[in-house]
Structures are given as C-alpha cells and as structure tokens.
Amino acid sequence: MTASSLSDYHQWASTPLSTKPAYSVVIPAYNEAWRVVPTIGAVATYMSSLGQPWELIIADDGSTDETAALVADLDLVNLHLLTGTPNQGKGHAVRRGMLAARGDVVLFADADQSTPIEQFEDLLGELNQGSDVVVGSRAADGSEVSNKSAARHLMSQGLKFLVTTGFQIPVSDTQCGFKLFTREAARTLFSHQVIDDFSFDLEVLFLAKKFGLQISEVPVTWIDAPGSKVDAAKVAAKFLTDLVTIRFNDIRGRYNQENHDVTKADLIEDRSIKASLDGNACNDDENSSHREPVDDGPTSYDSTVGADRTSTTKHEVKL
Amino acid sequence: MNITKSISAIEISGRFDAHEATSFRETIEQELTTSSNIRLSLAEVEFVDSTALAELVRAMKKCREQGGDLILSEVSGPVAVILELTKLDAAFTIE
Numbered sequence: 001m002t003a004s005s006l007s008d009y010h011q012w013a014s015t016p017l018s019t020k021p022a023y024s025v026v027i028p029a030y031n032e033a034w035r036v037v038p039t040i041g042a043v044a045t046y047m048s049s050l051g052q053p054w055e056l057i058i059a060d061d062g063s064t065d066e067t068a069a070l071v072a073d074l075d076l077v078n079l080h081l082l083t084g085t086p087n088q089g090k091g092h093a094v095r096r097g098m099l100a101a102r103g104d105v106v107l108f109a110d111a112d113q114s115t116p117i118e119q120f121e122d123l124l125g126e127l128n129q130g131s132d133v134v135v136g137s138r139a140a141d142g143s144e145v146s147n148k149s150a151a152r153h154l155m156s157q158g159l160k161f162l163v164t165t166g167f168q169i170p171v172s173d174t175q176c177g178f179k180l181f182t183r184e185a186a187r188t189l190f191s192h193q194v195i196d197d198f199s200f201d202l203e204v205l206f207l208a209k210k211f212g213l214q215i216s217e218v219p220v221t222w223i224d225a226p227g228s229k230v231d232a233a234k235v236a237a238k239f240l241t242d243l244v245t246i247r248f249n250d251i252r253g254r255y256n257q258e259n260h261d262v263t264k265a266d267l268i269e270d271r272s273i274k275a276s277l278d279g280n281a282c283n284d285d286e287n288s289s290h291r292e293p294v295d296d297g298p299t300s301y302d303s304t305v306g307a308d309r310t311s312t313t314k315h316e317v318k319l
Numbered sequence: 320m321n322i323t324k325s326i327s328a329i330e331i332s333g334r335f336d337a338h339e340a341t342s343f344r345e346t347i348e349q350e351l352t353t354s355s356n357i358r359l360s361l362a363e364v365e366f367v368d369s370t371a372l373a374e375l376v377r378a379m380k381k382c383r384e385q386g387g388d389l390i391l392s393e394v395s396g397p398v399a400v401i402l403e404l405t406k407l408d409a410a411f412t413i414e
Contacts, residue, residue, distance in 0.1 A: 005396045034369050041401035042366050049396070074404055113366055116334070146338075226337035226370065 005049040012048040013076045021078075023047065023054040024103030024183075025117075028093035030061035032111045033070055035225070039113045040074065046117045055080060059097030062086035091193065091200025098181070098190040106186040110177030112225035119220050123180040132185040132213035135171045135205070136178030142219035143173075159239060163202060166243060169209055171217045174202045178220060185213055192255050198235065199242035206246055207255060326356040326390075332363030337370035347378045355387025362393035367401055379411060388412050 025043055029036050040056065047054045056079045060068045064086055071081050082096050094108055105127055107120060115136050123134040138145050139160060163169050175198070181189070188211060195203045208215050249255055327350040335343070350357050357378070367375070379389040391413045394402070402408040 006399060009396070009400055037404050038366070038368050038372070038401045041404045042397045045397045045400045113368070116366065118365070223334060223336070223338075225368070 005045065008051070009045050009048040012044065012054070012078055016077045017053045017055065019053050021055040021103040022052040022105070023050070023120075024057060024101035024106045025054065026057045026059060026094065026097035026101055026106060026108045027111050028059045028061060028090050028097060028108075029063060029067050029071075029111045030087060030090070030093065031063045031065045031067060033063070033065040033067045035113075036067055036111050037070055037074070039111055040071070040076075040079070042113055043109070043117045044076065044079075046120070050121075054078070055101070055103060057082060057097045057100055059093040059100075060084060061088055061090065061093040089196030089200075090198050091203070092196040094200060095190045095193055095196075098186045101183070101186060104183050106181045106183055108177065108179050108181075114225045115176060115178035115220050115222050119178065119218075120180070122218050122220070123178070126216045126218050127180055127182065129216075130214060131216040132182050133189075133205070133208050133215045134180040135173065135215065135217045136176045136180075136220040136222075137171060137173040137217045138176050138220065138222045139172035140217050140219040144219075144221040146221075146223045158236065162240075162243060167202070167206055167209075167246075169202070169205045170215055171205060173217070174205050176220065176222065177201075179204075188257075189213075192257070194249065194254065195242055195245065197238065197242070199239055199246075202239070202242065203246050206250075210250070210255060211257070325354040326358050327354040328358045328360070330360040330363070334366045335364050335371040336366070336368040340370050340374050343371070343374050344377070347374075347381065351381060351385060355382050355385035356390070357382055357387070358390045358392050360393050361391055361395055361398050364395050364398050367398055372401070372405060372407060376407070376410070390414055 025047060027036075027039065027043070032039075036058070040058070044056060047056070056076070058071050058079065059082045060071070062084045068081060068083050071079070080100065082093075082100060084093065084096065098106055098108060105124065107123070109115065109117065119136065123136060126134045137143055159175065160172055163174050164172070179201070185208065189204050189207050192207050193200055193203050205215065329346060329350065331339075331343070347357065359375075359378075375389070375391075382389045389411065391402075391411050394413055399408070402411065402413075
C-alpha cells in the first residue's frame with residue numbers, strides 16, 4: 001500500500017463521483033456495529049486503490065444496535081446507507097442493495113471480511129472473460145479455508161450434495177458471501193429473487209441458470225470470522241425448506257421473466273440517489289406496499305435513471 | 320551520564336483478528352517484562368478487526384501505565400484508514 005493509495009482513498013471519501021461508478025460493492029448488515037467499520041476501512045482502501053470510480057452501499061437490515069448510526073457518522077460521500085425495517089432477512093437487505101447499485105459490475109460481500117476484499121480482482125478477471133455471475137468458492141480447487149467449524153463444514157458438504165444433485169447448479173459453493181455480477185445480471189436476478197433469508201444465494205444461482213446466464217466459480221481464501229451468526233442446525237433445516245420453496249415458486253411461474261419488470265430497481269435507485277444527493281440515508285421500507293413510481297426527474301448522479309424508469313406505473317411493488 | 324531507553328520491536332503481518340488476539344496479548348505481556356516501550360510494525364498487516372483494535376488499545380494502556388508507550392510504525396494503508404475511521408489515530412503514537 002502506497003501513499004498514493006491513501007491519497008486515492010481520501011479522494012474517494014471526500015469527493016462525490018462525477019461519473020457513473022464502474023464498481024459497486026454491496027454489504028448487507030444486521031447488528032454489525034462491532035465489525036462494520038473495520039470492514040468499510042479495508043474495503044474502501046482497496047477499492048479506491050484500483051483507480052476506477054466506485055461506490056459502497058451498506059444495506060442495513062434495520063439493525064437494533066448502532067450499525068446505521070456508525071456508518072452514517074463516517075460521512076464518506078460515496079458510501080450510501082440504505083436503512084430498513086428490523087431484520088427482514090439477509091436476502092432482503094442484499095436485494096435492496098443490489099437493485100440500488102449503479103456500477104457496471106456489482107460485488108456482494110459479507111460484513112465480516114471473511115473473504116478478504118483483495119480477491120475482488122480475481123472475480124473481476126473471470127467476469128471480464130464473459131461471465132455474468134462469478135461466485136467466490138470455498139470448495140473449488142485452490143481455495144483456502146481457515147477456522148471453519150466442523151458443523152459448518154458438514155453443513156457445507158450436505159448443501160453441496162443437494163444443490164448439485166437437486167438443482168444442477170454448476171458451482172460447488174452457493175453460500176459464500178462474495179459474488180460478482182454484471183449490472184444487467186444483478187438487476188435481472190434480484191428483481192426476480194423473493195427469498196428474504198440466507199437461502200437467497202441459492203435462489204439467485206437457480207435463477208441465473210434458469211435464465212441462461214453464464215456462471216463461473218473462482219476459488220477464494222476464506223477465514224471464518226469470530227462471532228459468526230450462522231447456526232448450522234437452523235440453517236440446514238431452513239435451507240431444506242427453501243429448496244422446496246424455490247421449486248414450488250418455479251412451478252407456479254413466479255420466476256417467469258414476463259411477470260417482472262424492473263420496477264423495484266427503478267424505485268429503489270431513484271430514492272437512493274435522491275437520498276444520497278440530499279446527504280441522507282434512504283429508508284427502503286417506508287410505505288413498502290402499493291408504491292407508485294417516484295418521478296424526481298433525471299439527476300446528474302445517473303443520467304440513465306430517467307430512461308430506465310419508463311413503463312413502471314402499473315405494478316404493485318413489495319420490497 | 321548515559322541514558323539509554325530500551326525499545327522492544329515487534330512485527331506482525333497478515334490478518335490481525337480475534338483469532339490472533341490471545342497470541343498478540345501474550346507477546347505484549349512478555350515484552351513488557353523487559354521494556355515499557357514497544358514499537359509495533361504494521362507494514363504487512365492487511366486487516367485489523369475490532370477485537371484487534373481493542374487489543375492494540377489494551378497494549379497501549381499497559382505500556383503507558385508502566386511509563387512507556389506503544390508506538391505504531393510503518394502502518395499499512397488499510398490499517399491507517401481503519402484507525403482513521405475509528406478515530407483511534409489520535410489516541411496512538413504513530414510514526
């Protein structure tokens with residue numbers, strides 16, 4: 001890390017982007033007051049050193065601790081805080097963040113830095129080879145996993161078996177919290193994704209396969225962060241239920257593309273941008289049903305917003 | 320009269336998180352038996368989590384209680400930013 005890298009960080013921290021970001025990083029957070037600030041520091045330093053415009057989105061899941069206040073107090077101009085109703089689920093928080101993201105590529109990363117951010121470029125290289133979705137994998141050849149408990153290891157093996165045999169998803173690790181998407185893939189997948197808890201990863205990859213998107217897998221180094229909130233037994237039970245839910249949703253046609261426009265994306269993006277320009281956090285869960293599109297007009301922050309917002313007036317939106 | 324001030328030097332690298340906290344604390348306590356001034360090189364540290372920050376503060380207080388100091392040196396970019404964001408940069412002696 002050089003002095004110029006620190007200078008890059010300070011530039012990013014204090015100067016609003018004048019162009020659309022090349023990269024967006026989305027970090028979901030629920031009661032992460034203890035660890036979110038160091039993660040933001042590490043992510044911001046590294047991403048700023050890449051020399052491309054980028055934005056950071058913290059999708060707070062209505063934390064009941066000081067997470068949102070701590071993030072807001074950092075006063076980083078290209079960090080956008082999305083706030084919400086308490087504990088709607090990780091999938092819900094990630095969806096809000098991914099649909100608000102404006103980067104050409106969008107990374108979803110866990111708040112605990114268990115997959116160090118420096119591996120972003122490994123995934124980006126794969127995306128640049130033509131993939132739509134690149135999954136960080138703890139199970140692929142070349143991965144390194146540290147401090148993983150036996151229970152989590154056993155759960156991972158079970159899930160891997162179920163996913164590969166039951167869903168034919170071509171990755172060995174669906175649940176790693178480090179995934180990279182093209183912007184188009186992110187918008188398509190997360191405007192269809194409906195599962196609000198941790199099984200959303202599987203649902204997103206199921207949808208990617210269903211829609212014919214190119215999925216790749218890159219081995220990553222992963223360190224089990226102390227204080228993990230994963231309860232292996234509960235996760236396994238819920239995951240099995242969600243496997244059935246995903247199949248059922250598919251059979252009922254809930255994932256058919258004609259049933260979804262980009263209404264959620266447009267609304268969230270509009271309101272996030274407005275909040276960012278106003279210097280405020282954006283609450284995505286206020287008045288969450290029967291929303292009408294917000295017509296704030298195009299902004300200098302993203303000139304594509306106005307163009308994308310057409311034909312969104314007939315749809316009920318539940319975020 | 321010659322006055323000499325003994326400074327212990329410690330270098331850590333990689334990821335400094337809760338998994339490493341016990342080992343770090345034992346190292347500091349061992350060093351404090353011979354010197355109350357410790358220079359801690361952080362040039363090769365990629366990440367510090369909140370537990371690690373708490374350990375650094377604890378080590379600083381221990382050193383100062385004994386009349387010395389914990390000096391953070393060659394602080395890497397990510398660690399410098401994390402110290403800045405947490406406003407701990409003002410609490411430590413950094414060179």
